[in-house]
Amino acid sequence: MGTIFHLDIVSAEESIYSGPAEFIAAPALMGEVGIFPNHTPMLTRIRSGMVRIKAPLKDEEAVYVSGGMLEVQPDVVTILADTAIRGNDLDEAKALEAKRRAEEAMKNKISEIEYARAQAELIEAAAQLTAIQKLRNRGH
Template sequence: MTENNNAPQLKVEIVSSQGKLFSGDCTLLSVSTTEGELGIVHGHTPLLAFLKPGEVRMGHATEATEYIYVSGGILEVQPFLVSILADTAIRAKNLDEAAAKQARAKAETLMKTATSRIDYAAAKAELMQSLAILRTIEDARLQRQKLKHPIA
């Protein structure tokens, strides 16, 4: 995300069951809700939404985009403040790629061998979470590579 240095700042707070993970400013916040992707800037219309497993992307005026994985939760948007209450929230740099790949493989196997709708739905939910973690890791990796090798 390319940000304007003069863009108004949006206050963001991300809290999980483990405590406050982030409290700070950004110029653009992108999240995955059950209704689709949302891009939020300073002055956005107030809303409440349910988050699905995915990444929270925070664009900053003077630093790289920051990535945080959330396993789901609630998003509250006020004109100058966004609050995210997440079941689990982990910075992309702290995610375990090997564990996410193992979880994906296990979930795929469980989906194939599920004997009930409930087992299938649980395996599918695990698969969606592991894929969201892997996407967050990959997007953060691409951002770092882009910063190391900017296009001239």
């Protein structure tokens, strides 16, 4: 039995992480899942949140994802994220501004489509702010 597996986290824009991992925790649609080496194969949707990565001989890393798919194979785990941002690259000011704009748009909605778009943007901004807060608390 192996003690590591290969992890790839990619978004439409770039590859965020590609390398060995001893463990990951990911925000699956129905709750957080923990993946260790030799995990049972699975395919599941993921929601917005943090993927925690424990790589050999390194501190835990975090990557924010906003939805996508998680695939687990015997020696490879792949996350295909709609958006992926390294935890250290999250911008609290941008997330707060996006949240404010979305809330304003929801108040002034002109159509159901605009309301739904603003609601999705609000959910995304709130998820980023939650991730930033978790990272901040973990650092202390």
